[in-house]
Amino acid sequence: MVELKTETELAVMREAGRVVATALATVREHAAPGVSLLELDTLAAQVIRDAGATSSFLNYRPHFAPTPFPGVICASVNDVIVHGIPDGYRLRAGDLVSIDCGACVDGFHGDAAVSFTIGPPSAADATLIEDTAAALAAGVAAARPGGRLGDVSHAVGEIGRAAGYGIPQGFGGHGVGRRMHEDPSVPNEGRPGRGLPLRPGLVIAIEPMFLAGGRDRFVTDPDGWALRTADGSRAAHAEHTVAITDDGPVLLTVV
Template identity: 50%
Template sequence: MIELKTPAEIERMHVAGRFVAEVLSEVGRLAEVGVNLMDLEHHVRRMIDRRGAESCYWDYAPSFGRGPFRNVICLSVNDAVLHGLPHDYTLRDGDVLSADLAVGIDGWVADSARTIVVGTPDDEDLRVIRATEEALEAAIAVARPGNRLGDISAAIWAVARDHGYPVNTEFGGHGIGRTMHEELHVSNKGRAGRGLELRPGLTLALEPWFTRTTDRIVYDDDGWTIRSADGSRTAHSEHTIAITDDVPLVLTRREQEDPAHLG
């Protein structure tokens, strides 16, 4: 069942969203050449504990994963794009790092992701990162009352087509609120004018993710980390938003959203 949130409930989600934004900004600041992914994982754990927040990932056990997820952040490197399991890996110059975080505070959840370049950026890596950011902003722009869910999907797909990137439809955005995944799947590919009519109080996590040259994915042996099937590099951008009577409210907006972090 789709639950529309009241303005007061959306503000409680915004509290969680501001914290998620703060953590992802901190991850971007710390992600430098020579930093181990587990150092980032443990730093985020400490931030969550200090805030009194609750990780949405710890013990998460959906049908597509292998056993409970025992980390608090997804960290995906280079050709990995989703659900990257933090592990003993030291970041290298030119690595592309996607960080995805969802937490709950006082019973309300927010979810966001960003992709950055560690060290010296490659132009093609920056291009795919910026394409996901452009697609996310295009999706947010059409998330208004009276439009339909397909308008969001179509906006993302249009940006992907313009840049020449294929689109995978197995994973996409979703409803969010009291839990990380609520009713509604938001595909990154679709047709305008189709699907559910958007109404004030609807809260969604929108997350375009692209790979350079394929729409096929493979899983690592850890059962979680998803990679492009051909080894091409990837990018992932996500925000939690709320549909209002006017413009959409972005609950996880960071102060600065520059994908090129020169470490």
């Protein structure tokens, strides 16, 4: 069931989104050669705790997962697309890192992700990250009242396919609210003019995931969580929680 949020509920989600944005900014600021993914997870946990919020990710167990998620961030490095478990791996210069984070305030969630490199990016990594961010921006711009969900999916997928990237099938955006994952599903490809009508009060996470090798195939790590490109190529992921309003799309996961 798709639930439309009230102005009061959107205000609470805006607070949850600020916590997420602050946690992501803190992690990115401290991500450097020699820093472990566990250390970044601890930093994000402190930001969430200091804000009086709770983690949306810690102990979360969706239907596909064999175990509850053990961290407050997903930390996906190089060929890991999404859902990387933060562990003792220490970052190295040139790594491409995607950090996904969720926080809950007064029963409502925010969810966002960002990709960046440790130190200056290669030309290929810079283009991959920029294109993924551009696809997110295009999806957000299409999230307007009177449109259709397919408009959002088409805007994301058009950029990815035009650039020759792979797009992992079965994974994409989703509704956000009292649960981190709600209806509707927001695929990263679709047909414009089709799908759910976009109405004020609908809140969705738009999250393009692009695979540099151009193939859609991925494999799941033995931990049952991390998705990895099947060809070993790099991946990037970007995400915002977006409210559809009478005045157009509003980003909730910004400071």
